[in-house]
Amino acid sequence: MSYKVGILGMGTVGTGVAKILLDPVGRHAILQSVEIKRVGVRSLNKDRGIILDPSIFTDDLEAVVTDPNIDVVIELIGGIEPARSLILQAIAQGKHIVTANKAVLARYGDEIFTAATAKGVYVMLEAAVGGGIPIIQTLKQALGANKITAVTGIINGTTNYILSRMSANPHESFAEILADAQALGYAEADPTADVDGYDATDKIAILASLAFGDRIKLEQIYREGIRHVTSTDVARAAELGYVIKLLAIARNHEGLEIRVHPTLVPKDHPLASINGVTNAITVAGDPIGEVVLSGAGAGMGATASAVVADLINIVAAIQVQPQRPNQLMGCSHHHYATVKPITVSTSQYYLRLLAYDHAGVIGDLGNCFGKYEVNLETILQKHHHQGLAEIIVVTKVVSELNLQTALTEIRSLAALHSIPTVLRLLA
Amino acid sequence: MSYKVGILGMGTVGTGVAKILLDPVGRHAILQSVEIKRVGVRSLNKDRGIILDPSIFTDDLEAVVTDPNIDVVIELIGGIEPARSLILQAIAQGKHIVTANKAVLARYGDEIFTAATAKGVYVMLEAAVGGGIPIIQTLKQALGANKITAVTGIINGTTNYILSRMSANPHESFAEILADAQALGYAEADPTADVDGYDATDKIAILASLAFGDRIKLEQIYREGIRHVTSTDVARAAELGYVIKLLAIARNHEGLEIRVHPTLVPKDHPLASINGVTNAITVAGDPIGEVVLSGAGAGMGATASAVVADLINIVAAIQVQPQRPNQLMGCSHHHYATVKPITVSTSQYYLRLLAYDHAGVIGDLGNCFGKYEVNLETILQKHHHQGLAEIIVVTKVVSELNLQTALTEIRSLAALHSIPTVLRLLA
Numbered sequence: 001m002s003y004k005v006g007i008l009g010m011g012t013v014g015t016g017v018a019k020i021l022l023d024p025v026g027r028h029a030i031l032q033s034v035e036i037k038r039v040g041v042r043s044l045n046k047d048r049g050i051i052l053d054p055s056i057f058t059d060d061l062e063a064v065v066t067d068p069n070i071d072v073v074i075e076l077i078g079g080i081e082p083a084r085s086l087i088l089q090a091i092a093q094g095k096h097i098v099t100a101n102k103a104v105l106a107r108y109g110d111e112i113f114t115a116a117t118a119k120g121v122y123v124m125l126e127a128a129v130g131g132g133i134p135i136i137q138t139l140k141q142a143l144g145a146n147k148i149t150a151v152t153g154i155i156n157g158t159t160n161y162i163l164s165r166m167s168a169n170p171h172e173s174f175a176e177i178l179a180d181a182q183a184l185g186y187a188e189a190d191p192t193a194d195v196d197g198y199d200a201t202d203k204i205a206i207l208a209s210l211a212f213g214d215r216i217k218l219e220q221i222y223r224e225g226i227r228h229v230t231s232t233d234v235a236r237a238a239e240l241g242y243v244i245k246l247l248a249i250a251r252n253h254e255g256l257e258i259r260v261h262p263t264l265v266p267k268d269h270p271l272a273s274i275n276g277v278t279n280a281i282t283v284a285g286d287p288i289g290e291v292v293l294s295g296a297g298a299g300m301g302a303t304a305s306a307v308v309a310d311l312i313n314i315v316a317a318i319q320v321q322p323q324r325p326n327q328l329m330g331c332s333h334h335h336y337a338t339v340k341p342i343t344v345s346t347s348q349y350y351l352r353l354l355a356y357d358h359a360g361v362i363g364d365l366g367n368c369f370g371k372y373e374v375n376l377e378t379i380l381q382k383h384h385h386q387g388l389a390e391i392i393v394v395t396k397v398v399s400e401l402n403l404q405t406a407l408t409e410i411r412s413l414a415a416l417h418s419i420p421t422v423l424r425l426l427a
Numbered sequence: 428m429s430y431k432v433g434i435l436g437m438g439t440v441g442t443g444v445a446k447i448l449l450d451p452v453g454r455h456a457i458l459q460s461v462e463i464k465r466v467g468v469r470s471l472n473k474d475r476g477i478i479l480d481p482s483i484f485t486d487d488l489e490a491v492v493t494d495p496n497i498d499v500v501i502e503l504i505g506g507i508e509p510a511r512s513l514i515l516q517a518i519a520q521g522k523h524i525v526t527a528n529k530a531v532l533a534r535y536g537d538e539i540f541t542a543a544t545a546k547g548v549y550v551m552l553e554a555a556v557g558g559g560i561p562i563i564q565t566l567k568q569a570l571g572a573n574k575i576t577a578v579t580g581i582i583n584g585t586t587n588y589i590l591s592r593m594s595a596n597p598h599e600s601f602a603e604i605l606a607d608a609q610a611l612g613y614a615e616a617d618p619t620a621d622v623d624g625y626d627a628t629d630k631i632a633i634l635a636s637l638a639f640g641d642r643i644k645l646e647q648i649y650r651e652g653i654r655h656v657t658s659t660d661v662a663r664a665a666e667l668g669y670v671i672k673l674l675a676i677a678r679n680h681e682g683l684e685i686r687v688h689p690t691l692v693p694k695d696h697p698l699a700s701i702n703g704v705t706n707a708i709t710v711a712g713d714p715i716g717e718v719v720l721s722g723a724g725a726g727m728g729a730t731a732s733a734v735v736a737d738l739i740n741i742v743a744a745i746q747v748q749p750q751r752p753n754q755l756m757g758c759s760h761h762h763y764a765t766v767k768p769i770t771v772s773t774s775q776y777y778l779r780l781l782a783y784d785h786a787g788v789i790g791d792l793g794n795c796f797g798k799y800e801v802n803l804e805t806i807l808q809k810h811h812h813q814g815l816a817e818i819i820v821v822t823k824v825v826s827e828l829n830l831q832t833a834l835t836e837i838r839s840l841a842a843l844h845s846i847p848t849v850l851r852l853l854a
Binding site: 016019020026027028029030031126132133134137138141142143144145146147270273285286287288289290291292293294295296299300301302304305306307308309311312313316317319320321324325326327328332 | 443446447453454455456457458553559560561564565568569570571572573574697700712713714715716717718719720721722723726727728729731732733734735736738739740743744746747748751752753754755759
């Protein structure tokens with residue numbers, strides 16, 4: 001028996017998927033029973049450099065999701081609409097879904113999985129996070145025996161590329177590197193989704209939902225991008241034994257915390273050596289301890305590998321049981337998690353302050369921090385130009401609220417010029 | 428409906444499995460339908476520190492595999508017999524198998540999987556390689572879209588612990604560290620299986636079989652342990668920018684190559700920073716590129732996590748389809764692979780030679796290597812004591828046969844004292 005696939009979108013990833021399906025030898029034997037039946041695209045007149053029968057292309061995307069011959073719809077058009085409506089329409093028609101669309105899953109996962117469960121179809125999403133890294137299957141299946149305590153990842157390649165280059169080349173600025181990343185295709189013309197952490201937020205919402213078993217409201221995730229990270233901070237972090245990475249963190253720490261922010265990572269931590277557009281995710285759980293998965297987080301090959309893995313899983317499952325979905329491949333969440341607001345979190349912090357070079361400024365700072373129980377691990381005074389002293393502070397684990405209260409008071413000190421940077425450490 | 432499990436063996440891993448099954452809350456919901464029905468042990472009079480009803484224990488192991496109420500047998504007694512016979516007997520009774528037994532799988536996988544396929548039951552082996560690292564499921568399912576080109580791993584914790592300590596502490600000898608590892612429980616009283624590479628050979632046979640789709644004969648795998656690696660070699664490798672690791676390598680390189688040997692790994696390679704008892708495995712494929720998975724390779728928690736993951740997968744599958752096994756969870760290999768003999772392989776090599784301090788010795792060596800097309804990348808002469816010069820040679824990629832021929836001729840040079848070390852590089 002052969003299984004018929006409809007593909008929505010034939011850009012980079014779609015082309016990668018088609019290449020795999022057209023060349024099944026040497027891959028999983030199940031792929032020999034899969035056939036691309038229809039391809040929905042926006043423009044029919046584009047040369048895509050692959051040998052697919054032109055007659056299977058259509059610019060009527062609805063015709064793909066309603067085609068009665070199609071078993072599985074692979075959605076690769078991205079964005080919210082029409083992706084969301086097409087996915088829901090395909091589910092209503094009893095089709096299984098494979099999607100790489102983190103934006104629609106993070107916002108409409110509830111609606112989509114509720115519809116899929118009601119209809120008894122699969123919605124598979126390995127390609128939505130971490131490219132080809134098998135993190136979704138690992139969380140859904142391989143780590144099922146564990147009580148997960150934390151998922152921590154570098155899950156945005158653009159920002160990791162920028163931060164890695166800032167770390168390797170102290171004289172390049174954020175703006176110069178961003179321009180280069182755009183020229184190289186590692187960053188979009190509008191870099192907001194990556195640089196300001198929105199993409200990582202969508203992805204950690206999906207991972208947290210799988211790891212902790214409840215749906216996540218995006219607006220409850222604390223998000224901070226990397227625009228305010230300077231070469232100076234990268235250099236100071238290095239002197240202290242840290243690398244700055246944009247981390248997405250979901251952890252159970254007297255309640256669920258989920259946050260995306262630039263983070264000082266100790267140099268000997270497995271995530272510290274993940275450079276360039278590579279992604280990596282660590283999962284900590286009881287009793288497994290910690291596992292780390294890394295690989296290309298984006299690109300034609302890695303993402304297409306994940307899409308086709310999902311397709312293989314669907315075909316293998318419906319081959320033996322077309323009626324009742326396998327519980328490990330479905331979504332069993334029906335409730336929204338309560339995520340702790342960042343104001344009640346605790347962390348170690350890195351602070352860079354500029355002060356007028358008065359005697360006693362360190363003492364004043366120390367008194368302010370002490371007053372609000374902000375215990376310090378390191379305090380370093382650096383020489384600086386134009387009459388200002390640079391002071392680097394690393395705190396112990398302290399409460400966010402206490403830190404912010406202390407900083408408000410510090411900002412009013414006569415000796416203080418400014419606080420250019422406040423970053424968190426991985427603790 | 429509840430699923431009944433029989434466990435053979437209640438040592439470290441068995442205890443870990445029982446702890447998980449007795450405390451299912453916060454883990455995958457499916458575990459709440461699993462019950463430990465019988466436990467087969469060698470001695471009934473041992474305190475195992477877990478609260479299991481004493482009446483489910485038996486020292487009659489056959490009674491467990493023939494119990495008509497048991498759905499899944501978890502085999503954790505290790506070794507070849509009676510493990511092999513009990514597994515086969517359980518399969519004959521229609522029971523699914525979860526095993527961590529790499530030795531029996533690497534030797535009797537053919538017999539066991541043939542029996543399982545005939546009977547329509549699952550034999551799951553996630554715990555056999557890499558502890559909790561989900562490498563088996565990744566190879567069987569998540570990377571199914573790929574043509575795998577290489578699997579490269581640090582899959583023996585004992586040897587990685589020894590080599591990491593030799594690297595960190597240049598003044599400790601292999602023998603001292605081995606004694607410590609034994610005291611710490613990282614090495615067995617008889618360390619042969621680990622130190623001489625037998626354990627890694629069993630494991631890479633299993634991984635190669637999954638990655639390349641054919642069964643593997645153990646005796647076709649080239650195996651070299653770490654007893655001959657000296658602190659001097661670790662130090663010289665470090666000077667050249669390498670770390671010495673015991674790697675297990677299976678790669679498709681004009682034919683299938685499988686080998687286990689100490690290897691010089693470039694310091695910036697992801698495997699170079701894997702230290703202590705941690706395991707890590709890289710998988711390279713088309714189109715995914717390379718993914719790396721790492722974590723604890725052994726121990727109660729990690730291994731129990733993998734065993735229970737397999738159990739979850741079996742229960743989820745038989746819940747919806749008790750008759751026909753899912754193709755992705757079975758074994759579809761029916762042929763033995765042809766593995767290239769090491770004599771026709773190519774590699775870069777590291778050589779340490781001791782020569783009498785004659786003028787012209789470097790020239791003589793260069794001539795010998797050149798005569799057999801052994802091109803050199805680096806040649807370093809070091810001072811040494813007792814009238815001997817130490818010469819370190821790193822070759823380019825050359826044929827094993829040419830290298831061995833050149834070394835035979837070099838051994839007969841009047842200026843040569845000895846060749847204490849010949850190691851391969853990761854190329």
